[in-house]
Amino acid sequence: MWTVCDRVELTDATSRVDGGPQPGNRRPAPGDLELVQTFLNSRWDLTSRNEEELASPSAVSRWLVEHGLFDHRHALTESDRRRVLEVREGLRTMLFVNNGALEDPEVVARLNRALRVPRIYIQLAAADTPEFNSEPRDLDGALALIATIVALSQLDGSWSRMKACRGRECGWAFYDYSRNQASNWCAMSVCGSRAKVRAYRKRRRGPAT
Numbered sequence: 001m002w003t004v005c006d007r008v009e010l011t012d013a014t015s016r017v018d019g020g021p022q023p024g025n026r027r028p029a030p031g032d033l034e035l036v037q038t039f040l041n042s043r044w045d046l047t048s049r050n051e052e053e054l055a056s057p058s059a060v061s062r063w064l065v066e067h068g069l070f071d072h073r074h075a076l077t078e079s080d081r082r083r084v085l086e087v088r089e090g091l092r093t094m095l096f097v098n099n100g101a102l103e104d105p106e107v108v109a110r111l112n113r114a115l116r117v118p119r120i121y122i123q124l125a126a127a128d129t130p131e132f133n134s135e136p137r138d139l140d141g142a143l144a145l146i147a148t149i150v151a152l153s154q155l156d157g158s159w160s161r162m163k164a165c166r167g168r169e170c171g172w173a174f175y176d177y178s179r180n181q182a183s184n185w186c187a188m189s190v191c192g193s194r195a196k197v198r199a200y201r202k203r204r205r206g207p208a209t
């Protein structure tokens, strides 16, 4: 059984999360959000050649074990994998909205369809924070946990700082720690400067003839 509490890190899952290298040496997202961020950035394996980490059902199962969301490997199918990717890319759409993009309602609808299997139950305590529990630790439970972390983060306001980089073909998930919440890029040195060069060249070329 695993548990997520408001402002209390996951007892076992989050402690195992290591988001790996971050562009521009950004600090990873705080608390449980680091798990969500690492999930979003599983699209690129920065330790190899930026390949998709969740490239097969068995890779998804391995990832969920490595990140404490499964306690052992489950035999997943290709449709399970697609469901996981729909959740991941639906969340990324929300992060693009946090970074100024318009919402794509279809992607968000797919995200919510993928989440429509309840697996969380809540235990209350008179003098403590509520606990969100799930049994068994299967794919439904893993996705429900991720959705719960997102929901709590939306309620406490931290979600608006989770953004997807605007860089062309980027979309890296980062947490915007800046005081005025004005970061647009995963790293100014990587994506920001490339976008600036493109804008500069466009201006130099002037209007198309």
Ligand SMILES: [Zn+2]
Residues within 6 Å of the ligand: 165, 166, 167, 170, 171, 172, 185, 186, 187, 190, 191
């Ligand atoms: Zn970027």
